[in-house]
Amino acid sequence: MDHATPSRTALRVALRRAAHQLYDGQPLVLDDPIAVPILGKEFLSELHKTTTKLEKPFSSALRAFLVARSRYAEDMLSIAVAQGVTQYIILGAGLDTFAYRNPHPGIHVFEVDHPATQRWKRELLEASRIPVSSNLTFVPVDFEHQTLPEQLLAAGLNTSAPSFFAWLGVVPYLTLEAFRSTVRYIATRPANSGLVLDYAQPRSALPRLEQLAHDSLAARVKLAGEPFQLFFTPREVATELSDFYNLEDLGSPEINARYFDSRTDNLRLLGSAGRLISAWL
Numbered sequence: 001m002d003h004a005t006p007s008r009t010a011l012r013v014a015l016r017r018a019a020h021q022l023y024d025g026q027p028l029v030l031d032d033p034i035a036v037p038i039l040g041k042e043f044l045s046e047l048h049k050t051t052t053k054l055e056k057p058f059s060s061a062l063r064a065f066l067v068a069r070s071r072y073a074e075d076m077l078s079i080a081v082a083q084g085v086t087q088y089i090i091l092g093a094g095l096d097t098f099a100y101r102n103p104h105p106g107i108h109v110f111e112v113d114h115p116a117t118q119r120w121k122r123e124l125l126e127a128s129r130i131p132v133s134s135n136l137t138f139v140p141v142d143f144e145h146q147t148l149p150e151q152l153l154a155a156g157l158n159t160s161a162p163s164f165f166a167w168l169g170v171v172p173y174l175t176l177e178a179f180r181s182t183v184r185y186i187a188t189r190p191a192n193s194g195l196v197l198d199y200a201q202p203r204s205a206l207p208r209l210e211q212l213a214h215d216s217l218a219a220r221v222k223l224a225g226e227p228f229q230l231f232f233t234p235r236e237v238a239t240e241l242s243d244f245y246n247l248e249d250l251g252s253p254e255i256n257a258r259y260f261d262s263r264t265d266n267l268r269l270l271g272s273a274g275r276l277i278s279a280w281l
């Protein structure tokens, strides 16, 4: 990521979550009343201009994946809360809105993000008059150049209490080294801590048609200044997460079965590129 510029891909995914609120049928997979207001007028008008694209299969399948991954993280967080977790750490938070509609009174949220993206998010929150609760702490961190443990400690994380981590839409943009150092840190959290992340399979593991979809998306994020650089097969990611227990690794069929099967519209995942994982300590 460019040091001074907020993440363009954070805006792109937030626009798709907002489109889900406005244009997809009920019931919503991710019911997020802050997804639209956080964008403010300027970015919402961008969304209204592009509604004809929403029905295209690639666009609709990508939107399905993005709303499903946020929903999955929040579902897994509810399990963690039931097991006594009181700290939720959102790594690469972008315009994630969980902290502004947090239904768990006992949970403290730490939003970790690249300083430029976080600054921009705080401006958007202020412009749209979205209240920031005292149960939220912003933690500016560049994963490539700063150490997460020190920054979280300085931000007041209780390191002897279990935490739940969400790492959505970030892993493909990292170097292997940055990915591994964060995984190592999470793996040393107390028992009952957990993690949700999404990852993308390498081009070579995809069927021919999906390779074309991969190329198109990769070209777009590269143009946005945030090229994809890290891919895993399910077997590789399981090896990376070998310090964790109860790995659940979901592909499109499992995600569709869980969140999309009873829908009457066409919203559902296609292909096999993106996957979701939860893992526990």
Ligand SMILES: C[S@@+](CC[C@H](N)C(=O)[O-])C[C@H]1O[C@@H](n2cnc3c(N)ncnc32)[C@H](O)[C@@H]1O
Residues within 6 Å of the ligand: 001, 007, 009, 010, 013, 014, 091, 092, 093, 094, 095, 096, 112, 113, 114, 115, 117, 141, 142, 143, 144, 167, 168, 169, 170, 173
């Ligand atoms: C595609 S966005 C996803 C945002 C959010 N998790 C969501 O699902 O809406 C990628 C996020 O990763 C963050 N990111 C990318 N590289 C980073 C780095 N080196 N350090 C910190 N954050 C980074 C960006 O700032 C951005 O918020």
